[in-house]
Amino acid sequence: MRLERRAHRPLFLVLVSPLIAVAAALAIAGILIAMAGAPVLEAYWRIVTGAFGTRLAATETFTRATPLILTGLAAAVAFRARLWNIGAEGQFYVGAITVAALGSSTLAALPGPLLIPTLFSAGALAGMLLMLLPLWLRLRFSVDEVVTSLLLNFVAVLFVSLLVEGVLKDPLAFGWPQSLPVSEHALLPKLIMRSRLHIGLAVAVAAAIIVHLLQSRTVFGLRTRAAGLSPAGAAFAGVPLGLTLVKVACLSGGLAGLAGAIEVMGVKGYVTTDLSPGYGYSGIIVAMLANLHPVGVIAAAVFTAAMFVGADGMSRALGIPTYIADVVVSLSLLTMLVALFFTQYRIRR
């Protein structure tokens, strides 16, 4: 038995591979649920109804999907150029804390239509700067950016902790370490009344479409793909590799920073050190499930968010730890890798 490379990638297989991957992940996680002594099908049905069953549940799922779309895009654009930005978690936090700092300052006297775009840009800029450091280390000292961007996540969260317990601490929060709230003008309008769903979702979807157009219709997109597929070939074809990577890093870090900004302005209104339940890391899974396609990221983010939101209700009803959602989602990353492999290779006897 051996593996043989397919002459071409069947489009049908590429399109169904995420579905097969998710089904396989659900089947494997089902064994865990059964071992825990709960009815598997009922557990999954409760996850579905818990995520989409009521108006409240559905809006909650889409609220949760919003930062995941952005962190998923952050990973997708970077991975396409083989820039391994694993620092979206840290970039999310610096974006969030920048917004909290500016949004609670005198700047917040600006009217909403002016203030909101300013804060978006500031959050994105903070994320960009945090991603440029690992990239600089890679270009200047050839340090692998995986480890440096990962380690910066810990530094960023500690930095946020420093600020929310220090200069940005809210004196009215009964001693809890949380930042000053952003001004009312900075809060994002709701998309649906009487829910937490805010216009951040529209921003995230627009970002996905813009990234898609950038990647498929511009020289920058072509250069990104070339740099990812073969750096040597790209350099030979005259692609300025360093500059392309800088642009990709800015885009990637900016998207992750924007995710943090939007989460503060749309949902919480202030920053704590548990603002993100791992949005940065889940973004990697979202990007892989979408096979790095920007529009696919939207679907993958909704799936991931639905798992997390649905698992809460299922957990309360059946006594299965909510961590089952993390297991399903991370397993689907691994099964997706295998599924994608078999779109390129086949088994021959």
Next chain:
Amino acid sequence: MMALFDILASAGLWAAVLRIATPLIFGTLGAVLCERSGVLNLGIEGIMTFGAMVGWLTVYNGADLWTGMLVAALAGAVFGLMHALLSVTLGLSQHVTGLGITLFASSLSYFLFRLNVPLASTPPTIVPFKPVSIPGLSDLPFFGQAIFTQTMPTYLAILTAMVMSYVIFRMPLGLAIRMTGENPHAAEAQGINPVRIRYSAIMAGSALMGMGGAFLTLSAFNSFFPTMVQGRGWICIALVVFASWRPGRALLGALLFAFFDAFQLRLQPVLGDRVPYQIFLMIPYILSIAALALVARRAKVPQALMQAYRRGER
């Protein structure tokens, strides 16, 4: 200034250095073994988390401490096997595979832990490894307390570094591993099976990572809690580069790193009123990044690191 000297002269500091270094020694050695065979194992963070959880859970359910250690090692090897299947047999991107293993192994750890141990205000504990006194040596005035009052796994970690150094540089097996990491095609021409070497190296290396994690719950602390590994795995990956893929230097690197960590812990109460504690906690991570930048240019990377090997395919 006197305060700094007092810290350096206390035997407690040096005892802490060895204690803090132990999980890093295990983890870094594990990563060195994987990377010497040409495979980057970013599963380390998750494998350490799983080792910490499964080792603790085994002991909590009545087994003795060494059984816990063994179970953690075996669990590590199983995740190693998974990594090898994906990165060697299928030849997938080692970055993505490793991150996938980390995310999966950590989620599975939290899930299994929560399933077996319901949420409580105070987490349940076990009786961890006790310090072993070595007759004669432990009675030495300063060094006795500083170095020779560790738990058995710490001595085991140091011994493992020496053994691995010998195996990698002085034995045919080590040559085979290094060759596979430098040029698997040439290794195959010499009658070595690169696939088998990579599988064994990844599984053995991952077993060591599992033990490093288990040290945290079976010796350093006595309970398990999520996120307890705190990026130690990533620090090990940085230490591998710092050690330029040598087991002996990995031991030194881990000790040096642990020294800074133990020192900052003792500096906190001294400077605590002037400097926020988060600054101290940042030091290990910033130090790792700085160390990488310092040595990365001169690093002698195994030439086939992160390159998939498929027979007859370039």
